[in-house]
Amino acid sequence: MATGGASPPASATSGKEARLKARTVRIWSLVHTWTSLISTIFLLLLCITGLPLIFHHEIDEALGYAPQPEAAAGRPHAPSQTIVQAALAADPGRVMQYVSWDKDEPGIVITFTNTAPDGNPDDTTLRAFDAVTTKPLGKVGVGPMVIVLKLHVDMFAGQPGKLFLGGMGLLFAVAIVSGVVLYWPFTRRLRFATIRDKSARRVAWLDWHNLIGVVTIVWALVVGLTGVVNTWAELMLNQWKATELADMVKPYAGKPPPTHLASLDDVVARARQAAPGMEVAFVAYPGTPFSSSHHYAAFMRGDTPLTSRLLKPVLLDGETAEVSDTRALPAYLQALLISQPLHFGDYGGMPLKIIWALLDVLTIIVIGSGLYLWFARRRKRGRNTVPSEQVALAR
Amino acid sequence: MTAGKHRPRWTAVFGAPLIVGVLSLAGLLSALLAGDFGRYFCWIAVALPVAIVTIVWLRPRFRRD
Known part of the structure; x- marks a missing residue:
């Protein structure tokens, strides 16, 4: 034109x-x-x-849709499993899908529940909890910005x-x-x-x-x-699941899903040991699209603007929280992760x-x-x- | 207004856009790769197109004054 x-x-x-x-x-x-x-x-x-x-x-904050943690600087975080229990109590009958820790909001833990581990993404409920007091801070992903998104x-x-x-x-x-x-x-x-x-x-x-x-x-x-x-994110994720993730969980083929789940605190601690110098960005529960039916998947991030985007998965046994495997994401998923800040402009x-x-x-x-x-x-x-x-x- | 009747060189046409483009790309990457310095450079380099458009938009207004 x-x-x-x-x-x-x-x-x-x-x-x-x-x-x-x-x-x-x-x-x-x-x-x-x-x-x-x-x-x-x-x-x-x-x-x-x-x-x-x-x-x-900023808009969510101005409209009152952004969770506000209580001032608790310096105080130790509550056990993650306590937050999981609070999330399940807030939405009875639902199951955990993910728990995430935002690097820009260290005082907040976000939980994702759904009707099933692989439930419809549109049915997911996101709730924020105070990382120190475990106080519920309300639902996340609501308000007019969701429509815009x-x-x-x-x-x-x-x-x-x-x-x-x-x-x-x-x-x-x-x-x-x-x-x-x-x-x-x-x-x-x-x-x-x-x-x-x-x-x-x-x-x-x-x-x-x-x-x-x-x-x-x-x-x-x-x-x-x-x-x-x-x-193309979903297509790439499906490709990763069909190739790399399938290869990582091959030793567990044919095993039934875990009858009881390991504590999230154990999962987080073992994942940190497996990826020294990295923090947990989010944990996917067994059976969710980011994991296998038998494993937790902890996605680890570094602390620089670049490495905080390049996640590294650590696969952990759903029952014992023992590390099963860890390997870097393939180039196409790394490209996807690097492309996100360059699209959003949220890194400067x-x-x-x-x-x-x-x-x-x-x-x-x-x-x-x-x-x-x-x-x-x-x-x-x-x-x-x-x-x-x-x-x-x-x- | 025009650059004359001689055959135009590509550098005269694409030189300035090329510099702006290279700086923009360097700026976009620097905030990801180069810490605080990269972030400051990013602000300047990525804002360059905005600055150019603003200057060109203001130019006739200053000229009239």
């Missing part, structure tokens, strides 16, 4: 070469126009819903919705690459960052579209492609969140101006056979 339907200025090259170049530009222009047009509505949805999601912690992730259409948005992300990447190709013929006679605001409004918007588009290319590509990778403090939001707004302007240029071109075609951008560009 960056072309706005305009043709590049006439060059001094020979007729045949010029015709070839014009044909190439027309093809790239078609690619750019249609990949952008097809994905426009969905990209606008992603950008608009992505904007509040950058600040979802669902719209952003899958448009309430589950896995097909996720994959569809991933496809739109790929179209976005093609639109960006074709936009780079078209940047040359449309700006080669202009100084960088020239805005012809004395020309027609369409020409000025074409210049803004090209400028904002070209300076945000890397950010838009990184956020777009990491978003695409995130839509509040200044980076604000910059992320501003870049998101700029992307909305690029998409909106592209749409405007396309409409303006169609309107102009209806009135005049000579595109005014061509006249302006030829000046």
